[in-house]
Amino acid sequence: MIRLQNVRKVFNADKANEFVAIEGVNLSIDSHGATVLKGPSGSGKTTLLSILGCMARPTSGRIMLKEREITSLPERFLTEVRRETFGIVFQQFNLIKGITALENVMLPAYPNGEKHASLKKRAMELLDLLNLIGKAFSKVEWLSGGEAQRIAIARALINNPAIIIADEPTAHLDTRLSREFMEIMRQLKKEGKTLLIASHDPIVYDSTVIDRIVEIRDGKIVSSGDIP
Amino acid sequence: MGAIEKQRNILDFTLSSLGRRKGKNIALVVVYTFVIFLLASVLFFTHSLKKEAFLILQDAPEMTVQRLLAGRQDLIPTHYIDTIRQIRGVQSVAPRLWGYYYDAMSGANYTLMVNAELNDRAGEIIIGNGVSMRSMSGKRNQALRRNDIIPFKTYDGSVLTLKVRGLLPFASELVTADLILVSEADFRKLFSIANDQATDLVLNVRNAKELSTIAAKITQIHPDTRPILREEILRTYDAVFDWRGGVIFMVLSGVFFAFIILAWDKATGLSAEEKREIGILKAIGWETSDILLMKFWEGSAVSMAAFFMGIFLAYLHIFLASSILFEPVLKGWSVLYPSFRLTPYISVYHIATLFFLTVIPYTVVTIVPSWRSATIDPDSVMRM
Numbered sequence: 001m002i003r004l005q006n007v008r009k010v011f012n013a014d015k016a017n018e019f020v021a022i023e024g025v026n027l028s029i030d031s032h033g034a035t036v037l038k039g040p041s042g043s044g045k046t047t048l049l050s051i052l053g054c055m056a057r058p059t060s061g062r063i064m065l066k067e068r069e070i071t072s073l074p075e076r077f078l079t080e081v082r083r084e085t086f087g088i089v090f091q092q093f094n095l096i097k098g099i100t101a102l103e104n105v106m107l108p109a110y111p112n113g114e115k116h117a118s119l120k121k122r123a124m125e126l127l128d129l130l131n132l133i134g135k136a137f138s139k140v141e142w143l144s145g146g147e148a149q150r151i152a153i154a155r156a157l158i159n160n161p162a163i164i165i166a167d168e169p170t171a172h173l174d175t176r177l178s179r180e181f182m183e184i185m186r187q188l189k190k191e192g193k194t195l196l197i198a199s200h201d202p203i204v205y206d207s208t209v210i211d212r213i214v215e216i217r218d219g220k221i222v223s224s225g226d227i228p
Numbered sequence: 229m230g231a232i233e234k235q236r237n238i239l240d241f242t243l244s245s246l247g248r249r250k251g252k253n254i255a256l257v258v259v260y261t262f263v264i265f266l267l268a269s270v271l272f273f274t275h276s277l278k279k280e281a282f283l284i285l286q287d288a289p290e291m292t293v294q295r296l297l298a299g300r301q302d303l304i305p306t307h308y309i310d311t312i313r314q315i316r317g318v319q320s321v322a323p324r325l326w327g328y329y330y331d332a333m334s335g336a337n338y339t340l341m342v343n344a345e346l347n348d349r350a351g352e353i354i355i356g357n358g359v360s361m362r363s364m365s366g367k368r369n370q371a372l373r374r375n376d377i378i379p380f381k382t383y384d385g386s387v388l389t390l391k392v393r394g395l396l397p398f399a400s401e402l403v404t405a406d407l408i409l410v411s412e413a414d415f416r417k418l419f420s421i422a423n424d425q426a427t428d429l430v431l432n433v434r435n436a437k438e439l440s441t442i443a444a445k446i447t448q449i450h451p452d453t454r455p456i457l458r459e460e461i462l463r464t465y466d467a468v469f470d471w472r473g474g475v476i477f478m479v480l481s482g483v484f485f486a487f488i489i490l491a492w493d494k495a496t497g498l499s500a501e502e503k504r505e506i507g508i509l510k511a512i513g514w515e516t517s518d519i520l521l522m523k524f525w526e527g528s529a530v531s532m533a534a535f536f537m538g539i540f541l542a543y544l545h546i547f548l549a550s551s552i553l554f555e556p557v558l559k560g561w562s563v564l565y566p567s568f569r570l571t572p573y574i575s576v577y578h579i580a581t582l583f584f585l586t587v588i589p590y591t592v593v594t595i596v597p598s599w600r601s602a603t604i605d606p607d608s609v610m611r612m
């Protein structure tokens with residue numbers, strides 16, 4: 001589904017603090033599987049997720065999405081690809097404060113021009129699915145960490161994307177909530193979503209949901225094998 | 229996939245966003261409204277004054293003839309009428325009696341004018357709305373002052389009491405507010421003016437094109453007179469009002485620039501929170517243009533609200549609250565009016581000008597900084 005060819009990402013190029021975050025990465029992600037990017041802090045997981053999720057362009061190398069070269073697409077089209085193909089659950093959740101949980105879930109769909117009423121109905125269904133119906137009209141700053149993350153998941157699902165990206169999803173959760181999160185992921189995989197998760201938490205990479213572990217260290221892939 | 233639904237959704241979000249930054253937005257609307265209020269007040273005020281003066285002068289005679297004595301206006305002998313009437317093209321000549329009466333009690337100057345309708349009713353007067361001279365009964369309410377007796381001090385030191393017959397209707401308060409109509413006999417008694425003298429003469433001519441020829445003839449026959457044409461007065465009034473409006477406008481430009489700086493600062497300095505939100509919206513799939521659209525709605529909502537409130541308040545100020553704020557600057561060009569209300573005249577052209585000078589620049593100013601934030605790479609959000 002996604003293929004990276006010889007991808008390299010340099011921060012602050014040609015400056016004194018130039019930093020090579022990703023180097024010589026070749027990676028192929030198939031549909032319907034669950035992949036973990038595993039590695040210590042600073043190894044380049046977030047950088048690689050950003051490139052995979054069309055949020056950042058690589059310094060060099062090519063990205064193919066469904067056999068379509070997207071590296072050179074103009075900004076506008078890249079945004080459209082991102083909106084339609086990816087649902088992203090950020091490490092810090094990144095919900096917008098001051099508006100309701102429901103509005104947060106609906107936000108990514110606003111540019112699509114869907115009728116407000118039908119959009120609202122779909123958002124409520126998602127909240128129901130994630131056991132959050134009672135929180136729909138709460139302001140997000142009043143939610144607990146686990147609830148905030150489930151709102152973030154609902155938001156990631158509203159545009160019905162093929163691929164779900166999650167960056168360190170269990171970093172702010174206790175063991176019970178972390179396992180709950182993996183159950184939600186199992187459910188989504190069953191529905192046919194492709195999962196891409198960056199984590200160095202054993203609850204994530206040892207979970208039976210995961211099909212494949214890609215290990216990175218210092219911006220390079222050190223092993224990309226399937227789980228035996 | 230309606231483009232309209234998209235606008236609606238984004239507008240919805242914008243409006244709920246506005247509520248979240250209450251402090252900032254309220255401060256902005258308050259200052260903004262105040263600026264619009266001041267600018268609109270000046271526009272309404274000068275425009276209405278001009279319009280009003282124009283209306284007054286339209287009814288004024290085509291030509292007035294004054295007599296000068298050592299360069300100052302003096303009473304004119306009524307026998308001048310006979311010679312002036314002989315001039316070819318003159319249709320009618322009539323004497324006028326009018327003047328100012330200073331009332332120490334109310335501290336105001338009133339305009340006294342002889343009205344022919346009162347000539348067989350000596351002892352009676354008709355007063356304007358703003359005449360607040362103390363009457364014998366002490367009543368303050370204008371509507372109740374019919375039949376009140378008002379004492380006047382005559383020029384020979386005695387007291388003349390006159391009875392209020394009625395109030396003047398107010399088509400234009402600017403002229404009628406301080407006006408007192410009296411009979412000829414009472415006027416002469418009050419100011420000790422002899423029967424063969426008048427304040428000035430008014431002329432009507434057959435053909436307006438001959439006005440200046442006739443004026444020249446008059447000064448030839450009576451070198452001590454000065455004919456004044458209505459056209460000249462109109463031009464002078466126009467210049468005076470423009471000048472006064474200009475002074476106020478200069479002062480207001482200062483206020484306006486202060487506002488621009490404030491708006492610039494408030495609107496351009498996106499808070500960290502706002503920048504974060506823009507980043508999030510981009511990361512979850514909003515395009516740069518969607519974010520600008522949102523900011524456009526935001527700027528429009530703030531400035532339109534302020535615009536309409538400002539206009540509304542200015543209207544109240546000028547036409548209902550007697551322009552309290554401007555009184556010291558704009559009035560007093562001939563007499564001190566006790567108080568008056570302008571008749572509302574509003575020009576669509578002025579409102580449109582104000583709109584283009586405030587709402588449009590403000591909206592642009594709010595969009596520019598967002599445009600800079602909206603073009604950042606969405607991956608920065610991954611690290612927030």
Ligand SMILES: Nc1ncnc2c1ncn2[C@@H]1O[C@H](COP(=O)(O)OP(=O)(O)O)[C@@H](O)[C@H]1O
Pocket residue numbers: 011012019021039040041042043044045046047048
């Ligand atoms: N915008 C940036 N400018 C400079 N260096 C960066 C930037 N973003 C990330 N880095 C560096 O790239 C390296 C990889 O970062 P990251 O992908 O966040 O690692 P991980 O998610 O595995 O902890 C880190 O050393 C980080 O300091």
Ligand SMILES: [Mg+2]
Pocket residue numbers: 045046047167168
């Ligand atoms: Mg990271």
